[in-house]
Amino acid sequence: MTLTRRHFGLGTLALGFAGCTTVNGPTVTTPRATAGLPDDLRPVANADYDAWVAGFRSRAGAKGLTETTLANGFRGTGYLPGVVRRDRNQTEFKRSLEDYLAIAVSEERVAKGRAAFSNHRATLNALESTYGVDATIIAAIWGLESFYGDRRGNVPVVSATSTLAYDGRRGAFFEKQLVAALKILQSGDTTADRLVGSWAGAMGHTQFIPTSYQAFAVDFTGDGRRDIWSDDPSDALASAAAYLARNGWTRGVKWGGEVGNNAPAGSILQPQPGGPRFAVTSNFRAIKRYNNSDAYAIGVGHLADRIGGAGPLVSSFPPDENGMTKDDRVALQRGLTARGFDTQGTDGVIGPNTRKAIEAYQASRGQTVTGAPSLTLLRSLG
Template sequence: MTLSRRNFTLFGLGTVALAACGAAPVTRSAGGGGLPADLRPTPNAAYDAWVAGFRARAPRQGISDSTLAAAFRGTGYLPGCVKRDRNQTEFKRSLEDYLSIAASDERVSKGRAAFARNANTLRTLEGQYGVDANIICAIWGLESFFGERRGDVPVISATSTLAFDGRRGAFFEKQLVAALKILQNGDITPARMTGSWAGAMGHTQFIPTSYQAFAVDFTGDGRRDIWSEDPTDALASTAAYLQRNGWQRGVRWGAEVGSGAAQGRIIQPQAGGPRFAVTRNFNVIKRYNNSDAYAIGVGHLADRIAGGGPLRTPFPPDENGLTKDDRVRLQQRLTARGFDTGGSDGVIGPKSEAAIRAYQTSIGQPATGRPSPALLRTLG
């Protein structure tokens, strides 16, 4: 089974669980460089006219004039949202590549540390909602890298831009109205209501309508705050979401066939790769993101966070005849020669392809950017 970026959508949006696999939250650089230029307000008279029309009809949906004034102050048309929405590339990734990112050594290490820091909260949520604490933590890890990548795009600007654009206008206008009601309720201020370019918000990337339906104030401070440094409300909201979508207490998500850890329906998303026995809770995870790869990624990452090891069954060589170990060696050897691949995770993405092309050019070969056993041999 080959998976495309569009399979990895959260609540039907282009917000993707993995930063490397789709429309992940755009986050300001540590140096304070700000958002990309195309995600800053840009003059657009047609958008301004649309907003004026929207503001005239919004009171009929219960939005006050004061909320509208505060929400739209300083907002504007974001061309980058439209560009990203229209160009969600059908970039193919195998399940092996997906899991290499979803349960990378870095993500597992950060997940175990994040669980340890928040163990009391996660265990309390497990007791109250019946949802495995490691599953909650794993969703947090896939959605925002344990809070490190929550997104800094103003939600009102993003949702109004996409509603105006019209490709999914009705959907995004519904998100805009929901976002305004969240502001009107006092859960967050307009300045702090930020998220992905598609309007998904907080530690576990809720879109506004899902926030309205499932977010909870677990801390008891009167606000359902999924944006703050404290992830408690976001983690509780995720637990509530899974519970209300049918999570069964005490039942695993599934397991690799042969591990003896679970029984259920058997799936094999990638030909020749591991098979998984999955339960009804696997389907509940898919309510969060309707993708077998996502649900396996959550389940496997949860198992790794809990101390489990890698999958036992190896994946077959890829279409180029390379195993993951081969691809890792290729990346390491290219990097050692000064051709930066951006890491050595065995996933051949755009940066690795660029490094291959540069190396091929340097040795007088056609710059295909395609990995191969022969190329690996030339690198020694």
């Protein structure tokens, strides 16, 4: 597997989130930023974890960490069972490009992106001038990673990374993230209370893992701290631009575009059979260094185009395996919701909420409960 900026199965499309102090003995609960955290993301007593932390602390000096940093970093932290559960329960779920773009480039995300771009135009244009990365691309990464700063995560990073390092499934990787997180504290870029992120340790507006933060984070505001957690997104946006600039971005070259819609010359890609085709350039590959996924890179590029004023894709996607088009799926969701079986949205993406609504509707009519969408089901709602 290629290690890119993030090596775990999350992102803003899934991002949603204490305390224990371990001092060579039993875990003692202390308060620390518990607001909004689910119960399984609050520390619980775990003697084996405590022993692992004690062992880590005994060898941390060789990694350049001071006792003061370790004391401050681990104060109020602890074992998070929900982090392990999320890590182990990741499935190889493959969403179609149509469904991915319905979420990643939703009209809500486009509208919010245009507003965010307008509000931060001066900063984004300055970053484009400095790093050569299109301002709209920077804004689109911000939009996909944290919904323009609204979903930065609030799980203590030391707790998350130490839990995953102790768990061992990707122990060496997460121990590196833990060391890097503690070095962030040691450098004074932020404080222990503000060192928060996703359940897997991705941080700030642009969801950097700690090692990528160390390598690429930028103090664009000049205040002496590379503060990607601040409500002011300047440092985080600059860090994303710096990442792309140092990973192959070419100034003045478009990422690509839909074939037949003013696309630049480039390699042809059709991620979904029968769906739109895209001409992609070297900058598409630079975006993939941020997240090694064709769908992600198309999502960033298309969202950037939409933020810049472009319209939706011109080509349509074929019907799904149930013979349903996106319009059919939207109609199904609207029909279910109108009958009192709320699908929690009408984006045409058949996710858990829609399947639960279908199950409830089928049960109410004495049908076999499958949760599966179909044209027959749609017609029954007519």
